[in-house]
Amino acid sequence: xxxxxxIEYEDASPEVRAVYDDIMATRKVDRVNNxxxxxxxxxxxxxxxxxxxxxxxxxxALDALTxxxxxxxxxxxxxxGYCIATHTAxxxxxxxxDAMYAxxxxxxxxxxxxxxxxxxxxxxxxxxxKKPRSR
Amino acid sequence: xxxxxxIEYEDASPEVRAVYDDIMATRKVDRVNNxxxxxxxxxxxxxxxxxxxxxxxxxxALDALTxxxxxxxxxxxxxxGYCIATHTAxxxxxxxxDAMYAxxxxxxxxxxxxxxxxxxxxxxxxxxxKKPRSR
Amino acid sequence: xxxxxxIEYEDASPEVRAVYDDIMATRKVDRVNNxxxxxxxxxxxxxxxxxxxxxxxxxxALDALTxxxxxxxxxxxxxxGYCIATHTAxxxxxxxxDAMYAxxxxxxxxxxxxxxxxxxxxxxxxxxxKKPRSR
Amino acid sequence: xxxxxxIEYEDASPEVRAVYDDIMATRKVDRVNNxxxxxxxxxxxxxxxxxxxxxxxxxxALDALTxxxxxxxxxxxxxxGYCIATHTAxxxxxxxxDAMYAxxxxxxxxxxxxxxxxxxxxxxxxxxxKKPRSR
Amino acid sequence: xxxxxxIEYEDASPEVRAVYDDIMATRKVDRVNNxxxxxxxxxxxxxxxxxxxxxxxxxxALDALTxxxxxxxxxxxxxxGYCIATHTAxxxxxxxxDAMYAxxxxxxxxxxxxxxxxxxxxxxxxxxxKKPRSR
Amino acid sequence: xxxxxxIEYEDASPEVRAVYDDIMATRKVDRVNNxxxxxxxxxxxxxxxxxxxxxxxxxxALDALTxxxxxxxxxxxxxxGYCIATHTAxxxxxxxxDAMYAxxxxxxxxxxxxxxxxxxxxxxxxxxxKKPRSR
Numbered sequence: 001x002x003x004x005x006x007i008e009y010e011d012a013s014p015e016v017r018a019v020y021d022d023i024m025a026t027r028k029v030d031r032v033n034n035x036x037x038x039x040x041x042x043x044x045x046x047x048x049x050x051x052x053x054x055x056x057x058x059x060x061a062l063d064a065l066t067x068x069x070x071x072x073x074x075x076x077x078x079x080x081g082y083c084i085a086t087h088t089a090x091x092x093x094x095x096x097x098d099a100m101y102a103x104x105x106x107x108x109x110x111x112x113x114x115x116x117x118x119x120x121x122x123x124x125x126x127x128x129x130k131k132p133r134s135r
Numbered sequence: 136x137x138x139x140x141x142i143e144y145e146d147a148s149p150e151v152r153a154v155y156d157d158i159m160a161t162r163k164v165d166r167v168n169n170x171x172x173x174x175x176x177x178x179x180x181x182x183x184x185x186x187x188x189x190x191x192x193x194x195x196a197l198d199a200l201t202x203x204x205x206x207x208x209x210x211x212x213x214x215x216g217y218c219i220a221t222h223t224a225x226x227x228x229x230x231x232x233d234a235m236y237a238x239x240x241x242x243x244x245x246x247x248x249x250x251x252x253x254x255x256x257x258x259x260x261x262x263x264x265k266k267p268r269s270r
Numbered sequence: 271x272x273x274x275x276x277i278e279y280e281d282a283s284p285e286v287r288a289v290y291d292d293i294m295a296t297r298k299v300d301r302v303n304n305x306x307x308x309x310x311x312x313x314x315x316x317x318x319x320x321x322x323x324x325x326x327x328x329x330x331a332l333d334a335l336t337x338x339x340x341x342x343x344x345x346x347x348x349x350x351g352y353c354i355a356t357h358t359a360x361x362x363x364x365x366x367x368d369a370m371y372a373x374x375x376x377x378x379x380x381x382x383x384x385x386x387x388x389x390x391x392x393x394x395x396x397x398x399x400k401k402p403r404s405r
Numbered sequence: 406x407x408x409x410x411x412i413e414y415e416d417a418s419p420e421v422r423a424v425y426d427d428i429m430a431t432r433k434v435d436r437v438n439n440x441x442x443x444x445x446x447x448x449x450x451x452x453x454x455x456x457x458x459x460x461x462x463x464x465x466a467l468d469a470l471t472x473x474x475x476x477x478x479x480x481x482x483x484x485x486g487y488c489i490a491t492h493t494a495x496x497x498x499x500x501x502x503d504a505m506y507a508x509x510x511x512x513x514x515x516x517x518x519x520x521x522x523x524x525x526x527x528x529x530x531x532x533x534x535k536k537p538r539s540r
Numbered sequence: 541x542x543x544x545x546x547i548e549y550e551d552a553s554p555e556v557r558a559v560y561d562d563i564m565a566t567r568k569v570d571r572v573n574n575x576x577x578x579x580x581x582x583x584x585x586x587x588x589x590x591x592x593x594x595x596x597x598x599x600x601a602l603d604a605l606t607x608x609x610x611x612x613x614x615x616x617x618x619x620x621g622y623c624i625a626t627h628t629a630x631x632x633x634x635x636x637x638d639a640m641y642a643x644x645x646x647x648x649x650x651x652x653x654x655x656x657x658x659x660x661x662x663x664x665x666x667x668x669x670k671k672p673r674s675r
Numbered sequence: 676x677x678x679x680x681x682i683e684y685e686d687a688s689p690e691v692r693a694v695y696d697d698i699m700a701t702r703k704v705d706r707v708n709n710x711x712x713x714x715x716x717x718x719x720x721x722x723x724x725x726x727x728x729x730x731x732x733x734x735x736a737l738d739a740l741t742x743x744x745x746x747x748x749x750x751x752x753x754x755x756g757y758c759i760a761t762h763t764a765x766x767x768x769x770x771x772x773d774a775m776y777a778x779x780x781x782x783x784x785x786x787x788x789x790x791x792x793x794x795x796x797x798x799x800x801x802x803x804x805k806k807p808r809s810r
Contacts, residue, residue: 484754511717
């Protein structure tokens with residue numbers, strides 16, 4: 001169980017319910033993930049986090065699926081089990097095929113490998129990628 | 136300087152030169168990044184890593200730019216300065232605009248925040264996202 | 271089960287029991303956490319780790335609760351499930367209210383987000399925060 | 406230099422200047438850190454991040470210094486050089502003495518050590534710290 | 541269950557079976573770990589990863605056990621539960637005694653502690669360990 | 676410069692000098708690394724950390740070089756620049772050849788890759804590697 005437990009809709013205050021309602025309406029779903037029910041003990045963080053997520057994950061210069069793939073990549077690198085499970089499901093819902101998933105995992109794996117090779121070999125940045133110091 | 140120094144083209148063995156040549160031909164560039172020159176002290180790792188990168192980063196179910204964005208997302212989460220500098224440049228070369236970059240950073244930032252909230256609040260995976268145990 | 275299993279008090283050597291006794295006396299509890307029982311297979315590490323923890327976590331310039339909050343912040347960032355569960359409980363025992371817990375999580379989450387934004391945007395340290403090089 | 410460079414006050418749009426002004430007024434300083442100038446290329450993220458930071462770091466159930474210590478603890482664990490430099494300075498400004506700093510570092514170090522011992526030894530959570538599964 | 545489930549030998553394509561056969565023959569075992577069955581949905585990644593592992597983990601300048609200890613050290617630092625469980629077992633099979641295991645854990649723990657102390661105290665590299673910049 | 680600066684031998688208190696002397700005698704060197712000079716502002720942490728390192732890194736069931744390789748593996752995974760520079764140098768002094776170094780880096784890189792593949796694919800632990808729950 002989450003540290004402070006989960007706050008279900010029927011037990012929620014009006015301000016928490018308003019966020020739950022907006023989550024369900026925005027995502028066109030009829031339930032709210034445990035993540036939101038867990039942080040609902042702190043309505044200010046609940047509202048701020050949801051508003052931020054809604055803003056950040058909306059399609060813009062990057063489409064919604066690409067953003068979801070990025071979310072999964074970060075979650076895997078951070079080894080966040082909850083986040084991997086839920087955002088993988090979200091990406092699938094947004095159109096991620098098994099082939100896309102496999103390529104995502106392959107890229108995440110290679111990035112983690114070469115990150116460590118670059119760091120371990122203490123490679124310095126190539127001159128063309130350096131920028132002049134800011135004033 | 137890299138741990139073992141960098142191996143420049145003119146000092147490289149034929150097998151190392153063959154990899155350098157393939158990197159330049161594949162990427163249509165006339166220089167090889169320090170990363171490759173640093174790991175060239177180990178020609179087996181050089182060849183294996185390049186062949187893997189070439190396979191993983193080639194367009195497939197995901198296009199080349201999306202894969203580069205994923206690479207940047209992982210590199211930022213791992214805090215690999217070298218990788219951030221070079222893969223951000225690579226993504227820009229493949230078409231990443233400043234607007235796309237800004238949205239990438241925003242998504243990486245939010246993913247790192249909510250990863251920690253989910254982990255910290257000890258949220259358990261929602262039933263719909265759980266899968267039956269494998270046999 | 272822990273890699274090497276747990277060593278219970280009744281099965282412990284005198285030197286291990288001495289550490290267990292000191293843990294229970296110092297913390298005014300009547301049981302020893304699994305962490306200590308797991309590393310007790312290595313009595314030298316058990317004793318060194320306990321003596322270090324006892325020294326580091328004792329109230330000093332920072333009070334005991336603040337130190338526990340710091341421990342939770344690190345454990346969440348490292349995604350250590352065992353450590354989050356036990357140190358959150360320890361912090362609650364030392365007086366952490368739900369409101370304090372919520373603010374702790376919010377700060378940890380934001381710190382992780384802005385850490386990644388600073389790293390991703392490759393921000394250089396402001397001049398006022400730089401220090402002269404040591405001799 | 407930051408990926409997209411820094412936006413100085415005199416070059417900023419009115420909406421960016423409004424955030425800069427609020428940062429300086431809230432913190433009672435006459436300059437804005439490079440962090441804000443770097444992300445100002447994305448005014449939406451600039452505003453959202455500042456509003457979030459202002460909310461999260463304001464004194465509440467935890468005082469402002471304790472929150473700053475938590476920020477430093479996370480930044481060290483994430484190895485974010487920029488964040489360590491600026492938040493250590495911020496903590497000092499809010500009253501962190503050298504003795505408090507030393508205890509903070511000691512606690513962060515031990516937490517990282519015992520996190521890895523708990524993870525490495527595969528210690529399972531003690532029954533008293535487990536909670537009943539949520540419905 | 542793994543994201544895409546596990547592919548058992550009897551359900552595998554000839555190319556996947558060929559990798560499974562090579563794993564079992566190389567390791568002199570009669571079963572294949574879930575890791576390989578999970579990534580077998582992507583036969584290209586399966587083959588590339590196995591060929592890479594076979595090359596990297598073969599005895600060379602470092603013996604096979606030392607390489608396995610390094611694998612465990614990385615897995616603990618990354619907090620990868622699956623990897624810790626399987627590579628600890630693999631190390632034991634290759635001759636890791638309980639005493640060696642205890643010293644491995646102690647070294648991993650101390651390295652994580654001092655990494656954070658060095659990072660937190662913002663220690664600069666000693667002149668003797670600096671190298672001239674590459675040309 | 677380190678956060679609180681470095682304490683040189685000639686400026687050190689007798690208790691700090693005693694640790695410096697022991698470091699130089701134990702390691703048979705005539706200088707003390709910046710790491711120790713940086714944490715010497717906190718003599719209690721200086722002494723505790725040195726005593727712990729001395730104990731943990733002494734040859735035992737694992738030889739001194741193997742322990743140093745493990746230290747480098749952890750430092751690379753944590754991306755601790757200072758630690759990578761100094762412990763790579765220490766490993767070389769203890770006998771690490773360029774060939775051993777190359778194999779170390781290759782193993783660290785592959786471990787980081789497969790850690791992420793195992794985590795990303797949400798692979799569950801194989802039955803043979805599971806242990807009965809502790810009582």
